Amino acid sequence: MKRQLITQMRNEWRSNICMILELTIVGVVLWSSMTLFIYLISVRMQHYGYSTEDLYHAEVKYVSGKSSAYKSYDDSAHSYFTDLAQIRSKLAENPYVEMTGLGSNSMPYNFNFSGTIIEYQDKDSVYSYMGNQRYVTPEVVRMLRLEGYNGETTEQLAQIIERGDILLSNFDNEDSEDMTDGKYFVGKDVTVSRDTTRRCHVGGMAYGIHRSDYENLFRGVIYYPLNTGWGNELIIKVKSGKGRDFMETVTTKDTEHGNVYLSNLQSLDNMRDSAHRDIATVVRNYAVCAVFLLIIIFLGFLGTFWFRVQQRTPEISIRIVNGATRGDIFRRFLSEGMLLLIMATAISTGVEALLMHYQIGNWGMTMGDYIPWLAMSVSVVLLTIMIVAGIWMPARKAMAINPASALKDQ
Incomplete structure (x- = not known):
């Protein structure tokens, strides 16, 4: 019953592949959104050398x-x-x-x-x-x-x-x-x-x-x-x-x-508002899309790991009986989520590198080389937060399992 984490994840390969694909797609879309946001912020914060006041x-x-x-x-x-x-x-x-x-x-x-x-x-x-x-x-x-x-x-x-x-x-x-x-x-x-x-x-x-x-x-x-x-x-x-x-x-x-x-x-001021109306709409749409995708990731991991806790209740109980601490149980679930993120990040990084090489110049933005990579880092951090938040409650539920009650019918 003391299976290795990788072996356990391999046995659940169908649902894990779906989650990796979901993370990859969301990661690429989130990266493009973060690239736009960071680019606009970097341009807006530079010194212009003139004033349009009054x-x-x-x-x-x-x-x-x-x-x-x-x-x-x-x-x-x-x-x-x-x-x-x-x-x-x-x-x-x-x-x-x-x-x-x-x-x-x-x-x-x-x-x-x-x-x-x-x-x-x-x-x-x-x-x-x-x-x-x-x-x-x-x-x-x-x-x-x-x-x-x-x-x-x-x-x-x-x-x-x-x-x-x-x-x-x-x-x-x-x-x-x-x-x-x-x-x-x-x-x-x-x-x-x-x-x-x-x-x-x-x-x-x-x-x-x-x-x-x-x-x-x-x-x-x-x-x-x-x-x-x-x-x-x-x-x-x-x-x-x-x-x-x-x-x-x-x-x-x-x-x-x-x-x-x-x-x-x-x-x-009126001319500025008119000139920025289109870009404000684009930023708003990108922001709504990014928030929506992050919520999807959160709910996806919450539902999947909640089901896995129910499914693994006997196994978790046996681990506790054999000396595993509740912290070990919690870290095992988090490690599972992080491994999925690492695999998805490896795939999405390749896609993003291709986009950086072939596509960014066609977006009409001239930016420093650091911006796409910074956007990638921010995207990974946001996905990590959503995954941890989604796994947190199921993992806490797993920590609270009473082995005696869970194994009474085994």
């Missing part, structure tokens, strides 16, 4: 000359530029506004990627850098409180833009190994979009604006100086905590003049 964004619209709403200009002194300047002037008079600035693709929470390549030729070598093009006025740099990579202050970066130089960011991911780091180009004249007639001077490096708070930079960022009289975005910096007051006081007269008007005026 910022409002509006699209600048221009009435076409072919439109019936177009208002003809009486002289050359008036144009779209003067209309836009009037709107900025009226907004500046609002008591809750600190400053305004113009931009194009200048703000986060916009998933457009206006990419281009800048190049620098040194003798026989050509060095390339790809980035998302963002056009900003010096005011936008100040409103974002943009930080420099090399310790430059926001004001120093604004002055670089003001004198007509461009700024580059660094790369956040390893997918840019074919590109030269931005710091190499600082102080050099580069060609833009492989057009030798278009040259810019790189004045410094700044943190890159992300498209969302849960996405690493795809390639880099190129900040271009924007003509102060033009732009398709108007950025407004309001006084701290005065956003609601600003929205209540701004009127149509403040946002329209001549053939220019502002559309879709909203806070960066």
Whole structure:
């Protein structure tokens, strides 16, 4: 009757195989969920190097000359530029506004990627850098409180833009190994979009604006100086905590003049919520799925081992009579569950390694090598907790068996 644990598990191979398969499937799904969660947390916790507090964004619209709403200009002194300047002037008079600035693709929470390549030729070598093009006025740099990579202050970066130089960011991911780091180009004249007639001077490096708070930079960022009289975005910096007051006081007269008007005026907070809505849904679905699977594991082990305790009652009684302590009985059940987990982990690790090699790059996430392995460790810990919790009550019941009562009919 004193059988070895492995022999006993082999005799119950059918139910054990089912449990191993269940653990393997749950382990792989749980790993993918943990990979997503840890990746998003790691991106969210990094230093962004800019701030979107108290910022409002509006699209600048221009009435076409072919439109019936177009208002003809009486002289050359008036144009779209003067209309836009009037709107900025009226907004500046609002008591809750600190400053305004113009931009194009200048703000986060916009998933457009206006990419281009800048190049620098040194003798026989050509060095390339790809980035998302963002056009900003010096005011936008100040409103974002943009930080420099090399310790430059926001004001120093604004002055670089003001004198007509461009700024580059660094790369956040390893997918840019074919590109030269931005710091190499600082102080050099580069060609833009492989057009030798278009040259810019790189004045410094700044943190890159992300498209969302849960996405690493795809390639880099190129900040271009924007003509102060033009732009398709108007950025407004309001006084701290005065956003609601600003929205209540701004009127149509403040946002329209001549053939220019502002559309879709909203806070960066609203833009962030809209941009994150889809990822929030995905995270919620993954979380619900992970919790559901963990509950399935808990209930599966609870039911299986509860049945095994009933089935093994005579054997457990004989073990106790022959000197086994109640702690030995408890540890035997836990060891059985851990062996099942080890076998399932060995299989799921192989599946996860294949997914790491072939699939993660297709998920649209650029992450450090440690994240999938950390996710695997977290998954194993969670499964261990669920297995121990599921076995705990049946094992405690086995410890409480009275040999005399259990063996009276044997």
